[in-house]
Amino acid sequence: MPSPLQTLFRTPLGRAVVGDSLDLLTTLPDESVDLVFTSPPFALLRQKSYGNVDQHEYVDWLCGFAPQIHRVLKSTGSYVLDLGGAYKRGLPVRSVHQFRVLLRHVDDLGFHLAEEFYWHNPCKLPSPIEWVNKRKLRAKDTVNTLWWLSKTEWPKADVSKVLAPYSERMKTLLRDPAKFYKPKERPSGHQIGKAFAKDNGGAIPPNLIHLANTESNSSYLRFCTTFDIAPHPARFPVELPEFFIRFLTVEGDRVVDIFGGSGTTGKAAERFGRQWLTCDLERDYVRGSLFRFTDDRDEAFVRKLLSEIDRGNEPLIGPRQPGLFDFANGDSNNVG
Numbered sequence: 001m002p003s004p005l006q007t008l009f010r011t012p013l014g015r016a017v018v019g020d021s022l023d024l025l026t027t028l029p030d031e032s033v034d035l036v037f038t039s040p041p042f043a044l045l046r047q048k049s050y051g052n053v054d055q056h057e058y059v060d061w062l063c064g065f066a067p068q069i070h071r072v073l074k075s076t077g078s079y080v081l082d083l084g085g086a087y088k089r090g091l092p093v094r095s096v097h098q099f100r101v102l103l104r105h106v107d108d109l110g111f112h113l114a115e116e117f118y119w120h121n122p123c124k125l126p127s128p129i130e131w132v133n134k135r136k137l138r139a140k141d142t143v144n145t146l147w148w149l150s151k152t153e154w155p156k157a158d159v160s161k162v163l164a165p166y167s168e169r170m171k172t173l174l175r176d177p178a179k180f181y182k183p184k185e186r187p188s189g190h191q192i193g194k195a196f197a198k199d200n201g202g203a204i205p206p207n208l209i210h211l212a213n214t215e216s217n218s219s220y221l222r223f224c225t226t227f228d229i230a231p232h233p234a235r236f237p238v239e240l241p242e243f244f245i246r247f248l249t250v251e252g253d254r255v256v257d258i259f260g261g262s263g264t265t266g267k268a269a270e271r272f273g274r275q276w277l278t279c280d281l282e283r284d285y286v287r288g289s290l291f292r293f294t295d296d297r298d299e300a301f302v303r304k305l306l307s308e309i310d311r312g313n314e315p316l317i318g319p320r321q322p323g324l325f326d327f328a329n330g331d332s333n334n335v336g
Helices: 021-027 055-063 066-072 097-107 129-134 168-175 219-226 239-248 264-271 283-293 299-310
Strands: 006-010 014-018 033-038 073-083 112-120 143-150 208-210 254-257 275-280
Touching (some): 006 283, 014 283, 021 275, 033 239, 097 143, 264 283, 275 283
Parallel strands (some): 014 275
Antiparallel strands (some): 112 143
């Protein structure tokens, strides 16, 4: 039987839902979503509180969501999947589950690999302890893979929206190109012309994303402590979904996170004016994700919101904005 789906709270642009994401996806209209960004429970050797499955089941389980994701994505839409690596049980060799997931999506499930990205988190703890710390056979793993999958070969994207700051050296060059730069041919044969010294507002970002996962004093953690709610143990920094939301969507587009966790994707989407929908099986995690949207609120206000949630009233955080398609319900009851 399908699991019941329950919206715990809303904002002017989105909603946070408790339930099975596969059930939720079946309620969404065809081609109604611009971006699915998500970080599923990783295929770890140890069972975690957030419900990861064993490695040998992982590929089939995760790929089970793909047909519905493919259906609800617009033809120009994207599916970005953040996957961590793992070792085989009892051995100092790596599982290749994340590559099997990619091949299944491309070879069997109708997706294209638009580009592979890698998230480098320098604050990641060394693991497994046996191979890294004790026997010192392996280096510390600090990189997750992110598969940017698309429904067609031409998904919507604009890298100019995510330009990186120029280096100090580049800023010096731009101030006086004639003094510091002369066009010439590289050893590879590539011709580098004068356009290289043009100020484009920033540098094209690489597909290696450097982000330290160091959340320690956010309103999310503060309110989790205040209201005795366990924080989600596998949070990613809000800047990670922000990058892909800015890169692959425009204002008013619809973003979905099918493993919503602590609500970082919804927070990023709200910040940049995108409609959003997050879903998680664990009610406590969805309830706690409320704190992502209460940065400027006091304890009394947040306590009242939690009380409304516990009474099943689906509180709205902030003023309702007219004219938005209520795509989580498949209707337009938000239109003023």
